[in-house]
Amino acid sequence: MAKKLTLLALICVLFASSSFAQENYGNVLGNDRPAWMDKVYVGGGLGGFGISSDRVWLNLSGQVGYRITPKWNTGVGLTYQYFKWKEPINQSFNDYGLSFYTQYIIYQPFFAMAQYEILFLDNFDGRDTYNTFLLGGGISQPMGNKGFINLYALYNVLYSDGGDNGRYDSPWVIGMNFGIGF
Template identity: 30%
Template sequence: MRSLFTLLVILFSANLLLAQREITEDTGWSLKDRLYVGGGLGMNAGRDFNGYRYFYAQVSPILGYMLTPKLSTGVGLNYTYLNYTDFNVSTSQYGGNPFLRYNITNELFAITEYNFISVDPDFLNDNDKRQVFERFLLGAGYTQRIGARGAVNFVALYDLQFTNTGPFASPWVFRVFFSF
């Protein structure tokens, strides 16, 4: 019980150090005052719907700049690694996503982004030809503050250019990421 309490105190203290940048009309134009970073990590292993074993890892950092107290812009990068251990094949997907975010309230925001991703759509057949797929995403999100500057963000986006010919199974994109 004591170790659980110690762990909770450490986690709570660490969360207080994470900070979401807030600016006012009087904030200076220096990067230190207006820059924010964040991102997400993902990992999964198991069996797919056909019963084949796989391993999946993802990293997606973001870098943003607050233009006004309500409007920010930035860029995100994403990298995904997928390995099918039963076949000894793997692939990587990578891309970027410039974004524009408008804070409606302290908790709610609207977001749009242009997302592009380079994939090998036929990697199971050892085909090294990559394709770039694009998405124009529009959506909304909710921010839950953690301490003075940190936040966890929940986002739902819809792909306005969705077709069934790409690697994406749905026009909907859901994300959870941290910023400070």
């Protein structure tokens, strides 16, 4: 039951994460800001939150990325997750992680994506480290001049059937994120 609720929390995280992106590729403002700053984007937000009679969970995330070209971007993300089981164990867990990702637009609106993730998860005996390597793709839809929405499906190639996969109950990660430029 705990794994199912954890999976539900992770799905909420993936569907609710948000980011903010910078879409300009030159120094269009005419100020002294370096042109490379127009390719940097930051983001994050409340990735998931839930309360039930026996559980509480919260996910906060952030990311910093760089648009190498108009079709190719890469970046780093940070994640913090809090889980508390009230009954029957009255135990809380503080999980955190770091991810590195890259996306390439193959043909608008389709993109390919790779992400390496290191998760440090609390358990009853201490802390465990989990590595995931996600490959897949998705669809990116621009929204106005500086906004976008991404839908994606990624496969964890390090997933082991019957093995300990941390908070993941499936090798598939399906998600959505959106952003608004500065």
